[in-house]
Amino acid sequence: xxxxxxxxxxxxxxxxxxxxxxxxxxxxxxxxxxxxxxxxxxxxxxxxxxxxxxxxxxxxxxxxxxxxxxxxxxxxxxxxxxxxxxxxxxxxxxxxxxxxxxxxxxxxxxxxxxx
Numbered sequence: 001x002x003x004x005x006x007x008x009x010x011x012x013x014x015x016x017x018x019x020x021x022x023x024x025x026x027x028x029x030x031x032x033x034x035x036x037x038x039x040x041x042x043x044x045x046x047x048x049x050x051x052x053x054x055x056x057x058x059x060x061x062x063x064x065x066x067x068x069x070x071x072x073x074x075x076x077x078x079x080x081x082x083x084x085x086x087x088x089x090x091x092x093x094x095x096x097x098x099x100x101x102x103x104x105x106x107x108x109x110x111x112x113x114x115x
Contacts, residue, residue, distance in 0.1 A: 002026045002104040004095045009109030012085050016113075020080040022095030022106060030099040034071060034078040038091035038111075045094065049080060063089075085113045 008020040024031060035050035049059045049069035057069055067082040078095060090113050095106040 002028065002031060002097050002099065004097055004104055004106035006093065006095045006106045006109040009093060009111045011112045011114060014085060014087055014113055014115050016085050017081065017083045018085060018111060020082075020093055020095075020109060020111070022078045022080075024076040024078070024095075024097055027099070028076050031097045032100070033098040035096045035098070036069060036078075036080045037094045037096055038089075039094070039108075040088075040091040043091075048093070051078065082111075085111075087113045087115045089113050 003025045005023045006020060008018060012018055033050050033052050036048040037045050038048050039045040047060055048063055049067060051057050051069045051071045063082060066084045067080060069080050071078045090111060092108040092110050094108045097104045
């Protein structure tokens with residue numbers, strides 16, 4: 001079992017920045033890829049960014065160039081820095097951990113970007 005707790009969400013003005021954090025606990029040695037997803041009201045959950053155990057990253061086109069995903073394996077943390085926030089970035093952001101055959105999700109953190 002893996003437990004994930006996100007933090008760092010909040011209300012931000014357009015053009016601002018946020019850094020989301022996700023703390024992993026439990027069977028952390030089984031975690032391979034970690035990722036951030038988001039879900040806006042009335043929309044499907046979508047991938048924002050992912051990072052492999054070795055540090056390979058992948059970004060959605062919507063955030064590419066203005067966000068950075070990073071991972072501290074020693075601290076069992078994953079971070080998402082998003083700059084130049086837009087109102088369309090408003091969503092609940094979820095942390096996901098992938099192990100061999102199982103995915104774990106955090107409870108989500110709300111990010112609201114005001115125009």
